[in-house]
Amino acid sequence: MGAGPDKLETPSPLIGVLALQGAFEAHATRLRELDARTLLVRTPSQLSDIDALVIPGGESTTFLKHLDRGGFFDLLKTFVEQKPTFGTCAGAILLAANVVHPHQQSLAALDITIERNFYGRQNDSRILQTPTTLPGGPLETVYIRAPRITLTGPGVETLATRDGDATLVRQGHLLAATFHPELSPDTRVHKLFLQMVRDASTT
Amino acid sequence: MADITSTNGSSNGSSLRLKTGLAEMLKGGVIMDVMSVEQARIAEEAGAVAVMALERVPAMIRATGGVARMCNPKLIKDIIAVSSIPVMAKARIGHFVEAQVLESLGVDFIDESEVLTPADEKYHIDKHRFTTPFVCGAKNLGEALRRVAEGAAMIRTKGEPGTGDVVHAVQHMRTITSEIKALTVLGEEELYTAAKNLxxxxxxxxxxxxxGKLPVPNFSAGGIATPADAALMMQLGAETVFVGSGIFMKDGAQPLDVEVWTKMDANIGLCTTGDIGQHRNPEERAEGVSRAKAIVLATLHYSDPKIIAEASEGMLGSMKGLAAAAIEESQRMQTRGW
Structure with a gap:
């Protein structure tokens, strides 16, 4: 299948997908469908090879455990402070400035407060059509044991909501979703991130 | 306000998407059997992606015999209360009322499991009727697909539970993988006969x-006891591993004592009030913690022998185990279900 990046004159950016655990395969598949080059990132040294990163859904407590080794956490923190990064669900929890219920460590790069497992257990998981400012009308959003963004800082732009709460937010080079765009046929969120990556590489 | 239209449940497609979606979130991790709140805490702390709540792990069921049933709801509720990660629980094969109870308790995944004594010799649970996703065991591709047809959102190898002998998990994973490979080279007209044969x-x-793969995530269970076992199953194609008796068992019948002294213990004079909250047996607790951590580490770095070595080195003791070949056919759990 190896679609070459012949449409672009410069080599297209390499998008890392943090593959410590969780839905990394689904993200990588979606990004490749959109003609992006991807790399599954399992070790801290791989961070220097990539231009942008997706932190997938999974269990944030497990991510933190793995990031504990070999200075991974600090290197990742430096990376997300500088390079385009997109966190979904557990990834959004990791990016958040403040995590509650229960409180836990985070990369504290994105100025939001996020509450874990707010929408209940698996039986409360939902697929909803939600309002969005992205062009093309309501966005299909897949929530799985989802967290809720309870507070957004002044520099944070809300791009989609659920019952009035932000579910898709952007702050500079950072994008975060409490839902799972990688599990929806709607590709707008990943396209938006790839656009952010392109914008970052041209500036 | 009324800005949303729920599509959950209105079509089978979206509800299956939510069910397999949770299985996606569990990929690359370790799901640990836990028999107490304290074990659930240790599992989450060690980096487990989910816990399986049960009263007796397979090794104990094997040792003590009798009818093995769904876990007491009180224990499941207590474990749910202390866990921020998903909680799973087992229902007997065909026992749809146990499954209804587990769904009402809010467990995140139901394992229709051969580890428990089957309740129906003919029919598995109609899993489409539930909102809660199901995982089922399989020894081969035909069995896996029959379970998927019934609504399972995740398949795991059966292996031979409670033995600490990984040989049957390997056999089942290899069988499923090679049967999948064989299908991919068949012509359209050959698939009808393949379906008949499977x-x-x-x-x-x-x-x-x-x-070239199962329509739902493919995990592995049954006899995984060491970091190298977990890594082996991952290299063979498992997307996540279940570890049962391998973490908290001392030998075939006796769990490690990882508990803490409680107020009730003090009331009946087993410890002093000053001991409440202290570890009852710090050495055995450390052993359980070390095993849990080691298996999580090896599962993430399953293709890096250096890290697997490091993980194995850090593991204090391992379950004694029971050679699966020594178990009589009639005593095997994997033959339950069809």
Whole structure:
């Protein structure tokens, strides 16, 4: 299948997908469908090879455990402070400035407060059509044991909501979703991130 | 306000998407059997992606015999209360009322499991009727696809539970993988006969032949006891591993004492009030913690022998185990279900 990046004159950016655990395969598949080059990132040294990163859904407590080794956490923190990064669900929890219920460590790069497992257990998981400012009308959003963004800082732009709460937010080079765009046929969120990556590489 | 239209449950497609979606979130991790709140805490702290709540792990069921049933709801509720990660629980094969109870308790995944004594010799649970996703065991592709047809959102190898002998998990994973490979080279007209031979629905057989993988995530269970066992199953194609008796068992029948002294213990004079909250047996607790951490580490770095070595080195003791070959056919759990 190896679609070459012949449409672009410069080599297209390499998008890392943090593959410590969780839905990394689904993200990588979606990004490749959109003609992006991807790399599954399992070790801290791989961070220097990539231009942008997706932190997938999974269990944030497990991510933190793995990031504990070999200075991974600090290197990742430096990376997300500088390079385009997109966190979904557990990834959004990791990016958040403040995590509650229960409180836990985070990369504290994105100025939001996020509450874990707010929408209940698996039986409360939902697929909803939600309002969005992205062009093309309501966005299909897949929530799985989802967290809720309870507070957004002044520099944070809300791009989609659920019952009035932000579910898709952007702050500079950072994008975060409490839902799972990688599990929806709607590709707008990943396209938006790839656009952010392109914008970052041209500036 | 009324800005949303729920599509959950209105079509089978979206509800299956939510069910397999949770299985996606569990990939690359370790799901640990836990028999107490304290074990659940240790599992989450060690980096487990989910816990399986049960009263007796398979090794104990094997040792003590009798009818093995769904876990007491009180224990499940207590474990749910202390866990921020998903909680799973087992229902007997065909026992749809146990499954209804587990769904009402809010467990995140139901394992229709051969580890428990089957309740129906003919029919598995109709899993489409539930909102809660199900995982089921399989020894081969036909069995896996029959379970998917019934609504399972995740398949795991059966292996031989409670033995600490990984040989049957390997056999089942290899069988499923090679049967999938064999399908991918067949012509369209050959798939009808393949479906007949596999005793599985044609549509699912065709899907597998096209995709080269199961339509739901494929995990592994049954006899995984060490970091190297976990890594072996991952290298063989498992997307996540279940570890049962391997973490908290001392030998075939006795769990490690990882508990803490409680107020009730003090009331009946087993410890002093000053001991409440202290570890009852710090050495055995450390052993359980070390095993849990080691298996999580090896599962993440399953293709890096250096890290697997490091993980194995850090593991204090391992369950004694029971050679699966020494178990009589009639005593095997994997033959339950069809």
């Amino acid at each position: 005793q599985a629905p044609y549509e699912l057989v065709r899907m597998v032949a096209k995709a």
